[in-house]
Amino acid sequence: MFTGLVQALGTLESLSDGYARIRYRCANYEAIARDLAVGDSVAVDGICLTVETILAQGFVASVSPETLTRSTLGRPSPTPASVNLEGSLRVGSKLGGHFVTGHVDGIGCLQSSVLMDNSWEMTFTAPPSLERQWRDRIARYIVPKGSIAVNGISLTVADCDDDSNWFTVAVIPHTYAETNLRELQPGSWVNLEGDVLGKYVEKFLHHGKPTPNGRDRQLEAISPEFLSEHGYL
Template identity: 60%
Template structure:
């Protein structure tokens, strides 16, 4: 589990087979390297990968063909692109963003990025697999970055986020251009709410939360 607060920037290049080398390039790499251990989970552009070998300034991880197909990590047009890096949340650690699982729901594209007096306003497309979890003022992870939805246009399948200068400068959002692909993960809370509110079959009865059900159990 992660919080969507990127700790460092790195590059990712193929080593052959399913192995990839992630190399730290930002000065904040020590934050991750000093506590990195074999078997740890690290979010790479929002994708949870397992550390299989520790290098002097990075690590080696496996990204399966399924992971590459469903995320931007296997971008053949940009094989050594910059990636956002975040170590997994430790017990007792600060949750500064929101709960991010590292399981990408879909891929979106940057539509526009406009600088304002106090932030960057970035608009992305969202596939149906994640669009249903997007709500104004709700949370979404873009390339592993915890962001707040400023606006959502369902008819266009687009959402807009306001990115503060610190986040823009210290992540790979700064490298995006219109048409760039990004990994998207919806808020896990929305997924559970959706499941609890959806009809299902359990013991031959329809299992669904209704106003009557809520009233019966004291929610009035």
């Protein structure tokens, strides 16, 4: 589990034979490296990877075929790519962003990045070849003022169309300066993860408990009492 608050930047130096080699690229990588151990989870551009080897200035993590299919790791950059890094959430740590699992739903594409008075307005859409994936895996979790993880960064959706074919986020100067969002160009791919709480709400709405005849029971009315009973406080 992660928070979507990036702690350091790294470089994806190589990806082969199911392993990704990550090198720290900034001086403040101690937040990641201090307690890092083999078997730990690290979010790499929002992808939860398991550390296999500790290096002097980085680490090696295993990458599954499913991860390559779902994320930007399956679409390598011609040059070493900058990646956002975040260590897993510790018990008692501050939760400043939102719950991010590191299980990427799919990829999006930067449409535009416009400097406003005190933020960057960034618009993301579906890559033309992945519009079906966008609708099936991503679009239904995008709502105005809802949370979304873009390359592992916890952001708030500022606006989206009715079908969520596109969405915009307002990125503050600190986030823009400390993450790889500043390196994106129109057409750049990004990893997207919808809010996990929205996924559980969807589950409640569409899947009632089965009755003896095999049909789904009519779902109870959604009320504050219902949500509290099922863990939404």
